[in-house]
Each structure stands twice: as structure tokens, then as C-alpha cells.
Amino acid sequence: MTTLEFSYSLNKLSSSLKPFALKLTRDMDDANDLLQDTMVKAFTNKDKFTEGTNLKAWLYTIMKNTFITNYQRMVRRGTFVDTTDNLHYINSGDILVENGAFGDFAIDDINNAIEKLEEVYKVPFMMHFRGFKYHEIAEKLNIPIGTVKNRIHIARKLLKGDLYMYQHRN
Template structure:
């Protein structure tokens, strides 16, 4: 295949490669960059294309591999390598240190709120929380299933009211 024929066929394929690039990158500018890089690699490696094989599949493979390589490069760029003897890999975006004091206070408040529920609401609620199904709770406590659902609902409502300070902001 001559260079002119190869160029013509690659040019014909760019319109079908663009949606694939957009699907991979989910951004129009990145998709255009990926398409451009794919076409450049195809022209650079034209001698490696075996005539008689599927050019479209070859181009899709180049695009997919280019995307994967770029993605891995981006991930590596965002990772610090600790050169101490422990050789830890630390992602820079996850390097926030918290002392969990807020969590400890919240758990203490949640436990206090649950402890202050009436037993008729607390017992079914805690059983449901531990994974029991409504019918199992009803059988164990010897009460109707509707009562179980109602008591769990009321317990949740009371807890939500008592713990509203921890609600969405």
C-alpha cells in the first residue's frame, strides 16, 4: 500500500474513531488530542501495518493503547514514591491526616441517642440494624410485622431529629 493510499484510508477512518475517543476520554478536547496522537502513531508506524489486515481494528487498538498509556502516566504523575526503606506509595490527593475526634464525638452522640430511645423502639431498631429481617424481628418479639416496621420508622425519625446537627450541609 502506498503512502497516499494509506493516508486516504486513515483519513476515512478518523470520523469513526472520534466517537470512540470521546467515549474513552469523556471530554471533547481530550478526544481530539487522542485522535490526533492516534493518527500520528499510525503514520509513524505505517511500516508495521500488515497489508491485508483490518486497518480500522489496527487504528482502534492504537487508540485504546494510547489512552491506557496516557492514563497510567497521569496516575503515576499524581503518585509520590517514598524513598525510605519501607517503599510506600502515597497518593498525593489522599494525604490528609485526620485525628478522628469529630467521628468519636459523633459516635458518642449516636450511641447516646440510641440509648435514650424507649425499649419498645430501640430493640426492633437495633435488631434491624444488626441485619434481622422484619419477619424475623416480628417472630422473635412476638409482635405483628406492621408494628415492627412502625417502631423502626419511629426510632429512625427520633434519631434523625436528635442528630439533625450531623445532617447534610
């Protein structure tokens, strides 16, 4: 495969990688950075790609490994080695002690907001929250998959509105 063909194939597949990058990073800017890092690594290592194999799978593997490496690097950056005799690894983050009261209030507010949802929204939302896939919810409730996705979306939107006070809290 020529460099031009390889570059064209990478460009064509980049749009299908973006949702995976967003799922990994949960941030659009970080997803774009991860996608760019993946493309650069793929292009610089094009000689390691075996023609006739699945390029898309190869790119997904590069992306996943890049994400893991970046995550591990970030964790290491936040940890330092204590050079005292005990040689403990200590997280360097600020020490913060909470009594959990805020968390209890938040959980109560979340549960109350969920209870206020209409059943048509609450049931699919809770099934999805418990780990059911969209198609499983559709089968169990005997409704189209598009309806399931729509009801879960509406439930999230309603919950976001009810729980706006927690939106920018760390």
C-alpha cells in the same frame, strides 16, 4: 499501499474513531488529542500495518493502547515514592476527609428526582442505568429503539435540570 493511499485511508477512518475516543476520555478536547495521537502513531508506524488486514481494527487497537498508556502515565505522575525506610507508594493528592453527609444528600436528591419522572421516561432510563442495551429495552417494552433513545435522552435532560446544583461540584 503507498503513503498517499495510507494517508487517505487514515483520513477516511478518522471520523469513525472520534466517538470511541470520546467514550474513552469523556472530554471533547481530550478525545481530539487522543485521535490526533492515534493518527500520528498510525502514520509513523505504517510499515507495521499488514496490507489486506483490517485497518479500522488496527486503529482502534492503537487508540485503546494509547489511551491506556496515557492514563497510566497520568496515574504515575500523581504518585511519588516515599524514600523513608518503609518505601511506601503514596498518592500525592491532597488529603481530604469527608464524612459522607454531602454524598447522602446527593443520593437522596438523585433518587427523589428519578422518582419524580413520569413512568414512560423512568422505566427506560432505569433499565439503561442497570445495564440494558437500547435494543433490549426496546424489545422488553415493545417500542421502537428510537423511542427508547428519545425517552432516555429526555429523562437525562429532566434529571440534569432537577440536579443543576450538583453540576459544577467536585
